[in-house]
Amino acid sequence: MSWKEIERRIVDAGWELDGSFSDYLIVGEDGDLSILVPQWAGEMDDPVYELCDGEREITYWVREIPTPQHAAMLLEEHGGTSEEERGNPYKRTAEDEEE
Numbered sequence: 001m002s003w004k005e006i007e008r009r010i011v012d013a014g015w016e017l018d019g020s021f022s023d024y025l026i027v028g029e030d031g032d033l034s035i036l037v038p039q040w041a042g043e044m045d046d047p048v049y050e051l052c053d054g055e056r057e058i059t060y061w062v063r064e065i066p067t068p069q070h071a072a073m074l075l076e077e078h079g080g081t082s083e084e085e086r087g088n089p090y091k092r093t094a095e096d097e098e099e
Helices: 003-012 068-078 092-098
Strands: 014-016 025-030 031-038 047-054 058-062
Touching: 003 014, 003 031, 031 058, 031 068, 047 068, 058 068
Parallel strands: none
Antiparallel strands: 014 025, 025 031, 031 047, 047 058
């Protein structure tokens, strides 16, 4: 999926784009909530998106772009610390890093 297509889908879902990291990261914002798309995720056929709640410092990875309201619900139900990478299907494990 192209970078522009991901941006369009984020805006269509109700997020406001923050272009300050546009060379390597797409950021959509809604108050304390954010949706992040690292450049490596945008290069995949099936990209993943990181939802973040900056106030509570929790994150959750998803495969579909939710509305900000749905993101808040997902973070409430499934969110964890960024180190946990909850929901990330590409999460690296300690075993991966030893290779």
